[in-house]
Amino acid sequence: MRISRLLAPVAVLGALALTGCGGAAPQTADPKANTAATAAPSPKATPTAASSAPPAMPDLTGRTAQASREALAALSVPVTRITITALHTDVVLPEAHDTWYVCTTTPKAGDPLPSTTDVTLNLAAKQADCAVRHHGYLDEKNDPAYTPPPAPTTEAPAPAPAPTKAKPPTGGSGAMTPCPDGKSGYACTSNGHPVVDGQFCPNADRGRTARATNGTTVTCSYDPSIKPYRWQ
Structure with a gap:
């Protein structure tokens, strides 16, 4: 069927109108609405490991x-x-x-x-x-595994030196020293007494040998049983 030249423009406009209706929907004019619709939700805060x-x-x-x-x-x-x-x-x-x-x-x-x-x-x-x-x-001594140290070795002390004998007074062995009593025939001690056998003798006469009143020769020596020294 032929369309009249007068109706051709009207048909073109109708076709264009139909094409517009089948296209994509127009976007919303408000840009804030689109932004709100596409915004992602914020994640919830989780407790840290340090706080627990x-x-x-x-x-x-x-x-x-x-x-x-x-x-x-x-x-x-x-x-x-x-x-x-x-x-x-x-x-x-x-x-x-x-x-x-x-x-x-x-x-x-x-x-x-x-x-x-x-x-x-x-x-x-x-x-x-x-x-x-x-x-x-x-206390280490309470330890069952404790072992006491060895006892220190001690050397025997050196013997004491022998006492030095006093030199006898001038006159030598059996010297006759006159005594204040004027008697003769026996010696006199350093303190002016006759030498008597068995009697004590002064320390000054230690080691001295002299003639006693009984005529025997005695020495002023130490007697361990009786102190101090005696003529014997």
Whole structure:
């Protein structure tokens, strides 16, 4: 069928109108609406691992037992989970041990310390005793493996030198020294008395030999049974 020349423009306009209806839908005029529709939701914040980690065991070395309990209480460690013992096997921990010093701990300083952890404090009466370790004993003699050192060897003392005998007075053996009484026939002691056999003699006459009043020759010598010296 032929279309009239007068109707041709009208047919073209109708075809264009139909083509426009089948195309893509026009975009919204408001750009903010499109932006809101395409924005992604923000992720929820998650707790970090550090916020849930347990505290660390403090370094209690050198502190007293009382101060250590207070430090653990501040970290929510109950007293029922704290065990206190003596560091050395041969030491008995007294009931009053608040002033004793912490030598070692379990757990060690820096280890995790949850509230359910059992803590052990090993004490000594003196800080210097913490460094003493004789297989776990404070006194090495209490260690079953202790071996006493050998006894030092002692040399016998040198014999004392023999006493030096005093030289006899001038006159020699059996010398006759006149005495104040004027008698003759016997010697006189250094202090002016007659030499009598068996009597004591002065220290000045030690070793001297002289004639006694009985005519015998005697020497002023030491008698171990009777002191001091006597003529014999």
